[in-house]
Amino acid sequence: MSLIQVINPNTSLAMTETIGAAARAVAAPGTEILAVCPSHGVPSIEGHFDEAIAAIGVLEQVKRGKEQGVSGHIIACFGDPGLLAARELASGPVIGIAEAAMHTATLVATRFSIVTTLPRTLVIARHLLQQYGFTHHCAALHAIDLPVLALEDGSGVAQEKVRQRCIQAKREDGSGAIVLGCGGMATLAQDLTKELGLPVIDGVSAAVKMVESLVALGFGTSKHGDLDYPLEKPLSGAFQHLN
Amino acid sequence: MSLIQVINPNTSLAMTETIGAAARAVAAPGTEILAVCPSHGVPSIEGHFDEAIAAIGVLEQVKRGKEQGVSGHIIACFGDPGLLAARELASGPVIGIAEAAMHTATLVATRFSIVTTLPRTLVIARHLLQQYGFTHHCAALHAIDLPVLALEDGSGVAQEKVRQRCIQAKREDGSGAIVLGCGGMATLAQDLTKELGLPVIDGVSAAVKMVESLVALGFGTSKHGDLDYPLEKPLSGAFQHLN
């Protein structure tokens, strides 16, 4: 039995459920999904400031997850906040959903498009493309210009905007796949894949399979070199619980 | 029940067995491994000429695999010969073992080293790093300067050379992971991982998990755009069977 911790870095319980459901939908028989979010922090993540705060919540959850004996961790926000810090802290694998979706896209298409929420988050996606090596694999980035939580308002407006942008991306970008750029879009991927006739990739489900794979291969995060455990030092104040 | 076709692109039956064993060792309960190799072609692959010939064998096997109803295909030679051609032909996912190992390495370490066979194959690895986006994730490339089939001569000399180079790579390169650069090294990964205390990654097993993952996610190769099925045209002569 393998336990995978899916961390929604924001404090939205609705989105945590959306993400947990997407994870469970693809989990292998032997995998249990533990969907969590920080008890404090930001209700949604739409910029570097939000990400910096969310990263602390991610680290707290990784620490808790280790104590609970999880096999691996997923950071379920498209900016992959705190990814390398979490890798230092963890012994098992840690996967970000942007990372997971981008990697997956390059395996089924020569180039992909990204559809995300607010334009101000595009810079984060661009930096991740550069860090992961996929700048030249991304044909175009699109923003629907709605905030993250519009995906949880029950109106379906944001979902329809995502759909329209995916259709536009398919028509105009010359891409073979589309990456959904927000954890809150996780449950849209399957239907869009069918409707559009090309892979529309959600990072949450992709990340679940990546963690399962790494665990099956016997790989955790490498502790040789720059992702070794953080050097022990007395953390003070609000961070004592991270000691 | 899912059937994964592992194609050794060379004609060495011994190496096909090595590769098949490595694949089976990590296959999920519901996965059956079909390890095959072309009936004609090159006995080992150590350059672009060998790769060009092997690519035909790969395509023949992919065609057969499709007829047999396999879920996905693995190209088990570190140069990933014929990868994009095979993706056109296939409906399911196709993964190369260099691709699989390199992707996996970037998930568990910030940089990796490669240990391969003959120096003349290094250029192939460099081109793949560039194509996949991982040029800056590779800290160093090493060649043991022995031909591929030395790994199948039973003496263990090549295996020991691989081990020595991995130890050297760990000490000198500042990498967090090592990628084994030949399908024939597949069975070494697990022991070296333990001995060296860092992920030593074999692409065969990594590719099995990737294909399983893509299948579970419902993704085949995208048929929208440049990886669509080959345009129908009358293949002549020795290639008629590929029609």
Add this chain to the structure above:
Amino acid sequence: MSLIQVINPNTSLAMTETIGAAARAVAAPGTEILAVCPSHGVPSIEGHFDEAIAAIGVLEQVKRGKEQGVSGHIIACFGDPGLLAARELASGPVIGIAEAAMHTATLVATRFSIVTTLPRTLVIARHLLQQYGFTHHCAALHAIDLPVLALEDGSGVAQEKVRQRCIQAKREDGSGAIVLGCGGMATLAQDLTKELGLPVIDGVSAAVKMVESLVALGFGTSKHGDLDYPLEKPLSGAFQHLN
């Protein structure tokens, strides 16, 4: 007297003639052009699958060319299929027409545009730009969205579409030169150069001058390192004739 082998990698005799004529039109007094194509394979090349098959035909012809004592070889398909494999096999120089046209364009302009046939072949051009180092020298890629053999149907429709796209590229791309992205467009270059008033470059003629130049300089393909002759090994089955 120098003999240059111009290999049309597809089996279209009409296109082989087109290509041969373009080559002869620029050949130096002392150069004889031997325009050939494989007797079996694909009638046109519009994707990676077609390229993989065509590469075998290229290698067969290179082998024959060597036996006939040719001084150098040209691969007259814009994807340069089998280029590095052919370089291993050859002792003389081997030039692809995409390579030739792209190199030439950078000598007469700071940036160039490419006009090719089907959109699905653009990915091949992009990979070549990356391999040759010219990604940043290419301002735009255009596809007329007609198959290769439309250039041989006698209607002139494809030719007119090429012309329109060249005019558009001149107006919009800010490029100083245009590269024609198909061997079948070879005979259009001279007229378009005159009409448009900027270099419209056909790779076949450019490649002829490159091979002549390398031969005059005394350079064949380097046999030191990774382009050395293929290691001798028993090729089996349909590939025995390549031994």
Add this chain to the structure above:
Amino acid sequence: MSLIQVINPNTSLAMTETIGAAARAVAAPGTEILAVCPSHGVPSIEGHFDEAIAAIGVLEQVKRGKEQGVSGHIIACFGDPGLLAARELASGPVIGIAEAAMHTATLVATRFSIVTTLPRTLVIARHLLQQYGFTHHCAALHAIDLPVLALEDGSGVAQEKVRQRCIQAKREDGSGAIVLGCGGMATLAQDLTKELGLPVIDGVSAAVKMVESLVALGFGTSKHGDLDYPLEKPLSGAFQHLN
């Protein structure tokens, strides 16, 4: 009168003094330096985990600095932790000391070397080089293999190791300048510049001049686009004070 806030992201008061002194030594007549550090967090920063925690302290200080009416902010740790998040929060300019030192180095030399503390921090420097565009301007990275706080132990051992590595870098790297890779090395730059006869650059002093310059030019952080103020949202728990 212009007030510049120099934020030491770790909690070491000794290092805060070192950094403050370096800043004051180059401040223009009209500039007052406010050297601060978080009251809680990590005593030194040697990895991504430490950086994630330190980023919160940086944001708290930026918020305080704004309330105190400072003209600009400096993040005085070589990893520039929280830089883009701080830019969102700030209205004035925010400069990281790695950024400042790297920019400065490219103005006085064609290539530079970096000398830093622990090898595990090199990956952070590499990522910054990539983000800032200076990967090809950096000839070599060196680590003295001593922790950050060794620079504050009064023994002078770490300082001598820095000096030896600078001498080695000058001799071997073909660089025209050396960048000191830790805020705690700030006071070494001037003497090493004299002894070695080439610019040895401390980011703290370089950043002071950059902030002064931006203020004099009338530029704060652009609030058009992706560095606009964080979207207002209720921060909860330990982050309420950042509202």
Add this chain to the structure above:
Amino acid sequence: MSLIQVINPNTSLAMTETIGAAARAVAAPGTEILAVCPSHGVPSIEGHFDEAIAAIGVLEQVKRGKEQGVSGHIIACFGDPGLLAARELASGPVIGIAEAAMHTATLVATRFSIVTTLPRTLVIARHLLQQYGFTHHCAALHAIDLPVLALEDGSGVAQEKVRQRCIQAKREDGSGAIVLGCGGMATLAQDLTKELGLPVIDGVSAAVKMVESLVALGFGTSKHGDLDYPLEKPLSGAFQHLN
């Protein structure tokens, strides 16, 4: 008292005054601006040929500036003609205005746009972006399609065109800052910054602050390595005065 030499590389006295005024407007209390231009050369710089000629004038002025004891030099043409040659000749810092504006833009925004004069100069800006490392920081390049001296014809037409393009760039490019691509636009920056509500950056003023900063930090151009003084050799003919 510090003397900064601002070299207008063309022979236009009107533009030299424009540039000198922009420099003086931001100079620190202790800085005196010496605005000069060559007595012979080209009246405006709109291509590589013009730049090659202007570079000689730049070198002559740098030599004179050294004799006059200036602390640093600014090359006030957006192509930064003769920058590395001037750095060899100078002992103090030398800054180009394209360099200054581009560096400054990356400190206040994640991406910037450039607005310049003639389309034929865009290639120069692109090469500088590549040399300085900022290719990926530039979102778009715009040319108003008017010659440089249109900025000095008193009609205001060129100035209005610049303004319109800046407005368009703000609306369309997703950039956080705009770089003005001509020394003759120097006096427009302040008003446009106010009107548009984002940093519109003039390289002349930015360069003044950079030179002041480097001087305050005690850095001249590194004389270790490839920017060392030119090797002494007898210059002949029209270049004797550069001995």
Add this chain to the structure above:
Amino acid sequence: MSLIQVINPNTSLAMTETIGAAARAVAAPGTEILAVCPSHGVPSIEGHFDEAIAAIGVLEQVKRGKEQGVSGHIIACFGDPGLLAARELASGPVIGIAEAAMHTATLVATRFSIVTTLPRTLVIARHLLQQYGFTHHCAALHAIDLPVLALEDGSGVAQEKVRQRCIQAKREDGSGAIVLGCGGMATLAQDLTKELGLPVIDGVSAAVKMVESLVALGFGTSKHGDLDYPLEKPLSGAFQHLN
């Protein structure tokens, strides 16, 4: 009958003869070589300052060459000084010898090494590699640490040093070809090619074949776009003769 102007950008008559001889040795029957150098300028070129001066001599010679009806121009100094300026001025093709040698090397090998004179010129070669797109095709750069004119002192010491470095480069770099990085080394290429058994490439002879090729193809420098003739403007003083 075709006349090619080979411009030695320095004023050394001995080197002009060396270069002229190398050019004539490979010129086609119908080609006449006109080897020239400026009457004033620098006796050798070993840095950016020297290059800036030499560029004027290059432009003067291109102007003269045009008046003499030459078909094309070669800039026979490894830094390719004034290349783009000369292209603006010329109607025929203009080729630099660094450009010629680097292009040629990529046609016969996957990677090459460069052997040049003084270490301070390496930065020039690096910038050219970047401009031409060949950064990743160059495995290593070597400097023999002797000035350019040592190649003309008759002692043979510099020539022997070049030879030793080529032997070292072959052994250590994993390159398939070597590029000689100085016009004064032109006559060494043929013997070294024979002795070392791999292409040792001199840019002068390579450039002759490139100009011949472009002329035969009917291509001059593109006058559409940014290499169009310089805008007419009154050049003053020492530059009047360039009007």
